[in-house]
Amino acid sequence: MMATALLRPRDDDALRAEIRRVARLAQVPVVFGGPVEADTLLLTQFFGTVTTGLRGLSVLRASGLGGQVIDLRRPAAVADYRGASTITHHYDGPVTTEGLRSVVAVPVVVADRARAVIYAATRAVGPLGDRTAEVIVQASRRLAAEIAVRDEVDRRVRMLELAAPAPATATATTEELREIHAELRAAATATGDTALRDRLAGVCARLTGVLTGESADSAPRLSPRELDVLAQVALGCTNQETAARLSLGQETVKSYLRQAMSKLDARTRHEAVALARRHRLLP
The missing domain is CATH 1.10.10.10 (Winged helix-like DNA-binding domain superfamily/Winged helix DNA-binding domain)
Structure with a gap:
C-alpha cells in the first residue's frame, strides 16, 4: 500500500484546478467544493468566498443541496437557497453568513458513486443559467475521468505489490x-x-x-x-x-x-x- 500512497496525488489538487477553471469560464462570483468519503462531503476548495463559515464543513448524504446530489447522483439547483422547499436546511447558518442565494451543485460520479461535489453560487436571487450549469457539468466529467484513471492505476499497483x-x-x-x-x-x-x-x-x-x-x-x-x-x-x-x-x-x-x-x-x-x-x- 505504501507505493500506492506515494504514487497517487491528492484528488483535491485536481478538484482545485477544476474549480478555478469553472470560476474563469462561467464567471460566477463563488465556486467551491470538496471530496466525498463514506457518504460525507467535506468542503475544502473555495474561490470567491469572503467568510470562513463553509471551510471544513461536513455535508451529510441527503442533507442540504450537496447531500441531495450525493444521494441522487445528479445535478440540482435552487434559485433562492433560503426559501428553497426542495432541500433540507441543515446548513443555513454558514450559507447565509456567506450571503449565498442562487446555488447549483454537481456531483462527480465515478463507478455510480459520488466522489466529489462542485458548487457555483451568486449572492443574488435567480437561476444561474444553462451556460454556468454546462461548464460545471463538463468540469465534473473531466474530474470523474481523472479519478477513474487514478483508481485504475491504484488497482494495478496493488496487484503489482501483491x-x-x-x-x-x-x-x-x-x-x-x-x-x-x-x-x-x-x-x-x-x-x-x-x-x-x-x-x-x-x-x-x-x-x-x-x-x-x-x-x-x-x-x-x-x-x-x-x-x-x-x-x-x-x-x-x-x-x-x-x-x-x-x-x-x-x-x-x-x-x-x-x-x-x-x-x-x-x-x-x-x-x-x-x-x-x-x-x-x-x-
Missing part, C-alpha cells in the same frame, strides 16, 4: 508483470495530470529495472511513445488494438513502431520486442 513470485510460477508471474507494465504505460497516456504521468513513468522504469536490471549506456534511446507501442506489441496486440489502448491513430502507431524498429535495427515487430528486452528497455 505479486509474490514462486519458482513454479515464475514464468506466469513475469508475464503478468509485463501486462501490468503495459497497462500502466497505457494509463499514463490517458491522464491529463503531468505529475501523475511522470510518476507512472517512474514506476514503469522501476518495474523494468526489477525484472531486467538497468539498461546499458549503449542501449538505443527509444522515446516514451515508442516504448508505449512496443509494450503493447509485446503483449501480442495488433496495431489496431495498440491504437485503441493508447488512444492513438493506427498510422501514428505504425510510425512509432517503424522508428523503434529502425533504432533497434530490427526487421520485424517481434524482433524489435526481443531486442528491446535484450537491451533491458522492456520487462
Whole structure:
C-alpha cells in the first residue's frame, strides 16, 4: 500500500484546478467544493468566498443541496437557497453568513458513486443559467475521468505489490508483470495530470529495472511513445488494438513502431520486442 500512497496525488489538487477553471469560464462570483468519503462531503476548495463559515464543513448524504446530489447522483439547483422547499436546511447558518442565494451543485460520479461535489453560487436571487450549469457539468466529467484513471492505476499497483513470485510460477508471474507494465504505460497516456504521468513513468522504469536490471549506456534511446507501442506489441496486440489502448491513430502507431524498429535495427515487430528486452528497455 505504501507505493500506492506515494504514487497517487491528492484528488483535491485536481478538484482545485477544476474549480478555478469553472470560476474563469462561467464567471460566477463563488465556486467551491470538496471530496466525498463514506457518504460525507467535506468542503475544502473555495474561490470567491469572503467568510470562513463553509471551510471544513461536513455535508451529510441527503442533507442540504450537496447531500441531495450525493444521494441522487445528479445535478440540482435552487434559485433562492433560503426559501428553497426542495432541500433540507441543515446548513443555513454558514450559507447565509456567506450571503449565498442562487446555488447549483454537481456531483462527480465515478463507478455510480459520488466522489466529489462542485458548487457555483451568486449572492443574488435567480437561476444561474444553462451556460454556468454546462461548464460545471463538463468540469465534473473531466474530474470523474481523472479519478477513474487514478483508481485504475491504484488497482494495478496493488496487484503489482501483491505479486509474490514462486519458482513454479515464475514464468506466469513475469508475464503478468509485463501486462501490468503495459497497462500502466497505457494509463499514463490517458491522464491529463503531468505529475501523475511522470510518476507512472517512474514506476514503469522501476518495474523494468526489477525484472531486467538497468539498461546499458549503449542501449538505443527509444522515446516514451515508442516504448508505449512496443509494450503493447509485446503483449501480442495488433496495431489496431495498440491504437485503441493508447488512444492513438493506427498510422501514428505504425510510425512509432517503424522508428523503434529502425533504432533497434530490427526487421520485424517481434524482433524489435526481443531486442528491446535484450537491451533491458522492456520487462
